[in-house]
Every structure is written in structure tokens, then in C-alpha cells.
Amino acid sequence: MSRTPHHIAAPHPVLSVERLSHSYGNAEGGAPILDNVELVVNEGEVVGLLGRSGSGKSTLLRSIAGLVTPSEGELRFIPDAAGNPRSVAMVFQSFALMPWLTVQQNVELGLEAQRVPVEERRRRALAAIDLIGLDGFENAFPKELSGGMRQRVGLARALVVEPSLLLMDEPFSALDVLTAETLRSDLIDLWGDGKLGISSILIVTHNIEEAVLMCDRILVLSSNPGRIAAEFRVDLAQPRDRLDPRFRELVEQIYARMTQRAAPTAAALPTHDLARPLPPVSINSLAGLIEEVEAAPFSGRAPLSELADTLQLEIDDLFPIVESLQLLQFLDVDDGNAVLTPRGAAFAQEDVDQRKANFRRTLELHVPLARHIRTVLDERSTHQAPARRFRDELEDHMSPDFADTTLRAVTEWGRYAELFAFDDDEDRFSLDDPA
Numbered sequence: 001m002s003r004t005p006h007h008i009a010a011p012h013p014v015l016s017v018e019r020l021s022h023s024y025g026n027a028e029g030g031a032p033i034l035d036n037v038e039l040v041v042n043e044g045e046v047v048g049l050l051g052r053s054g055s056g057k058s059t060l061l062r063s064i065a066g067l068v069t070p071s072e073g074e075l076r077f078i079p080d081a082a083g084n085p086r087s088v089a090m091v092f093q094s095f096a097l098m099p100w101l102t103v104q105q106n107v108e109l110g111l112e113a114q115r116v117p118v119e120e121r122r123r124r125a126l127a128a129i130d131l132i133g134l135d136g137f138e139n140a141f142p143k144e145l146s147g148g149m150r151q152r153v154g155l156a157r158a159l160v161v162e163p164s165l166l167l168m169d170e171p172f173s174a175l176d177v178l179t180a181e182t183l184r185s186d187l188i189d190l191w192g193d194g195k196l197g198i199s200s201i202l203i204v205t206h207n208i209e210e211a212v213l214m215c216d217r218i219l220v221l222s223s224n225p226g227r228i229a230a231e232f233r234v235d236l237a238q239p240r241d242r243l244d245p246r247f248r249e250l251v252e253q254i255y256a257r258m259t260q261r262a263a264p265t266a267a268a269l270p271t272h273d274l275a276r277p278l279p280p281v282s283i284n285s286l287a288g289l290i291e292e293v294e295a296a297p298f299s300g301r302a303p304l305s306e307l308a309d310t311l312q313l314e315i316d317d318l319f320p321i322v323e324s325l326q327l328l329q330f331l332d333v334d335d336g337n338a339v340l341t342p343r344g345a346a347f348a349q350e351d352v353d354q355r356k357a358n359f360r361r362t363l364e365l366h367v368p369l370a371r372h373i374r375t376v377l378d379e380r381s382t383h384q385a386p387a388r389r390f391r392d393e394l395e396d397h398m399s400p401d402f403a404d405t406t407l408r409a410v411t412e413w414g415r416y417a418e419l420f421a422f423d424d425d426e427d428r429f430s431l432d433d434p435a
């Protein structure tokens with residue numbers, strides 16, 4: 001009888017990732033998404049991978065699952081003490097169920113691929129379905145199930161193949177808050193009881209609290225390029241209490257670490273750089289955050305974690321706003337605090353027209369792409385230019401997706417500031433017609 005993973009004393013590695021780098025697409029201008037990533041997952045561990053959107057979390061997980069072939073580096077699965085090879089299975093954010101198959105058929109899929117005989121397949125699928133709390137739903141189709149139940153099917157399908165390492169890519173983020181909480185604690189309970197039949201879990205999330213709730217160890221992935229920037233151990237017994245001061249402190253520390261990372265990257269880019277990707281952040285979000293920081297109780301300086309709570313935002317939603325405000329120099333980030341600059345503080349006090357003028361000066365000073373569009377429009381006799389022209393230019397430096405998002409961000413900002421006009425139907429920039 002093997003011991004449950006939790007009682008193994010000396011760490012025994014399941015997976016070792018060495019100097020893993022990856023860039024998508026062609027070599028020319030293909031900026032690395034992941035750069036020299038090193039990590040080890042041991043038996044009995046739940047490891048969390050935290051990082052901002054686009055930092056390469058899914059790419060890393062897909063590499064480990066064998067769905068992406070990394071450009072460089074090594075992935076090693078280390079056989080267990082008895083010499084058995086390791087295996088992996090993945091749970092996706094989108095559940096990824098086959099709509100035309102029943103719950104049981106969906107769960108059996110993984111076993112079919114392994115050519116497990118029909119009878120054994122049936123037995124194991126029913127056991128996994130039972131374990132994960134889907135008893136009675138064997139013959140239901142995915143569309144008849146709630147989101148939470150569907151993700152249970154996703155979990156059962158991964159568990160039924162008895163993987164050594166269970167990979168989960170934001171498995172709860174498509175669920176409502178209460179459903180996610182229930183599924184999370186069910187999973188932690190099953191894991192704690194040693195019932196899952198797996199050695200380790202590697203879970204990707206951008207939710208710090210989720211990571212602190214579930215994981216023994218948390219790795220923070222930096223962005224552009226993705227590297228392991230920090231590691232945190234969570235030495236709190238399960239079940240964990242979000243209100244425990246030690247829980248809160250750890251959440252704060254991770255927040256601070258993740259934002260500390262954000263500041264230098266934004267600042268390190270030269271301001272003449274046209275090709276800086278911009279997150280799609282609306283004027284309302286920018287203004288809303290400035291107002292929140294300026295008002296009581298913060299009065300110009302707000303701990304980011306409290307700010308996120310006040311605004312009911314998740315870190316992944318807060319970061320792009322903060323990053324844009326840093327770029328526009330309305331805000332600095334100092335040791336996990338958002339601090340308004342004089343220009344930011346002024347913005348908070350100004351009326352609509354003053355704000356537009358302030359924003360326009362800011363764009364001209366700090367957003368080279370906005371300035372560039374304006375210059376092109378000024379120089380053309382028609383004072384018009386197709387958006388395609390700028391999109392093509394951006395695509396020399398970034399992926400089409402990023403180029404599109406960046407251009408959309410700058411379009412909204414420039415329109416608001418009345419730096420230029422934009423016609424959605426014609427997909428064309430122009431200078432505002434004097435009526």
C-alpha cells in the first residue's frame with residue numbers, strides 16, 4: 001500500500017523544467033514569451049503559477065502537457081521510487097467537453113486514447129464520476145449541466161487516467177464566485193484525503209487568493225519575457241482561512257512582489273518606442289482609478305491590494321489600469337502602493353474640459369504612438385490616414401493581436417483627448433473637421 005503523497009518526507013521530484021524558452025512564430029522579431037524558465041514540482045505538492053495576462057502561463061503549462069514544443073530547454077519527468085514513468089493530464093479553463101457525448105463518454109475519452117478495454121474503462125470512469133460528485137449525471141449531456149458541473153466533468157476526465165501530475169489552467173475562472181469556491185474546497189479536501197490518485201498538482205491562476213488558498217508553493221512568473229521572478233512557500237494548514245492575518249500578509253507580499261515587477265519593465269522601455277504594447281484600458285477605468293486613489297481614505301496613496309478590494313477588481317483587471325496610469329505618468333507604484341503624481345492629482349480635481357486638455361498633453365508627452373498618428377495626420381494634405389497603415393507598422397514589432405489591441409487603446413485615448421478623430425466604419429483616422 002503506498003502512502004498518500006502528503007506523508008512523504010524527502011522531496012522526490014516529479015517534473016523538472018530546465019532553461020525552457022519559447023517564442024511563437026518566426027525567428028525575426030519573435031520576442032521570447034518564456035525565457036530560461038526553471039522549476040521543479042515534487043511529489044505531494046500543489047504548486048501555483050501566478051502571473052499577469054500574457055506572461056506565458058498557459059504556454060508553460062501546454063509545454064509541460066506536450067501540447068506546445070518549446071523552442072529551447074528541457075522538460076524531464078523523473079520516474080517514481082518504483083521506477084514507474086510519470087504522466088500528465090490537463091484541466092482547461094474552458095472545460096473543453098465534447099457536447100455530443102454524455103458525461104460518462106466524455107470521462108472515458110482519455111482512456112479510449114490509451115486503449116483501455118471497454119469494461120475497465122466503464123468501471124474507472126464511473127469511479128471518477130462518483131469521486132468528483134457527479135453521481136447520477138452519467139448520462140447527462142454537457143449542455144444540461146451548470147458551469148460548475150461541467151468543470152467537474154473536466155476534472156473527472158483528467159483524473160480517470162490517473163496522471164502523476166495534474167495540470168490545471170485557470171480551472172475556476174470561468175465559474176461564478178460561489179461555484180468556484182465550492183469546487184476549490186472539494187478539490188482541496190479530496191487532495192488532502194489522498195483520494196485523487198495523483199502525486200502533484202500544478203495550477204495556473206492569476207488570482208492570488210486562490211493560489212494562497214490551494215498551494216504549498218507559489219511561483220510568480222514575470223512578463224515580457226516570462227521568467228520565474230519569485231517563489232513563496234505557504235506554510236498554513238488546510239483548510240485555510242482567508243481572514244487569518246498570516247494569510248492576508250502573504251497575499252500582500254505577493255501583491256507587492258508582482259507590482260514591484262511591473263514598475264521597472266514599464267519604465268525601462270524608452271519613451272520614443274512606438275512599439276510599446278498598450279493594454280485595452282478605457283478612459284472610464286483610468287479616471288475611476290485616479291478618483292478612487294485621490295479620495296478618502298486613500299488621499300493620494302493606496303495599497304494596491306486594498307484598492308483592488310475597494311473596486312472589487314481582480315489583480316489581472318487592476319494591473320493593466322495601473323500600468324497604463326504609470327505609463328501616462330498619472331501614477332507611480334511604490335512598494336505595493338499606488339501614488340498619484342502631481343499631474344494625476346490635478347486630473348482628479350479638474351472639470352471635463354481641463355481633463356481632456358490634461359490628457360492630450362499627457363498623450364503628446366508620453367505616448368509616442370499617439371503623437372505619431374497626430375504627426376502623420378498633420379502632414380497629410382487630406383488629414384486622413386487608414387488605421388491599416390498604423391496596424392501594419394505595429395505588426396513589424398508585435399503580434400497582430402497586440403497590434404490591434406494597442407491601436408484600439410490609443411484610438412480611444414486619442415479620441416477622448418481630441419488629439420484626432422476616428423471613423424469606425426471607414427477604419428480611418430482624421431483630424432477633427434472644424435464643423
Ligand code: ATP
Nearest residue numbers: 024033051052053054055056057058059060206399
Ligand atoms: P492569460 O492570463 O491571459 O491566460 P497567459 O499567461 O496564459 O495569459 P499565454 O497564453 O501563454 O499567456 O500567452 C503568452 C503570450 O504568447 C501572449 O503574448 C500571447 O499573445 C502569445 N501567444 C499565445 N499563444 C500563441 C500562439 N499560438 N501564437 C502566437 N502567439 C501566442
Ligand code: MG
Nearest residue numbers: 057058059169
Ligand atoms: Mg492563459
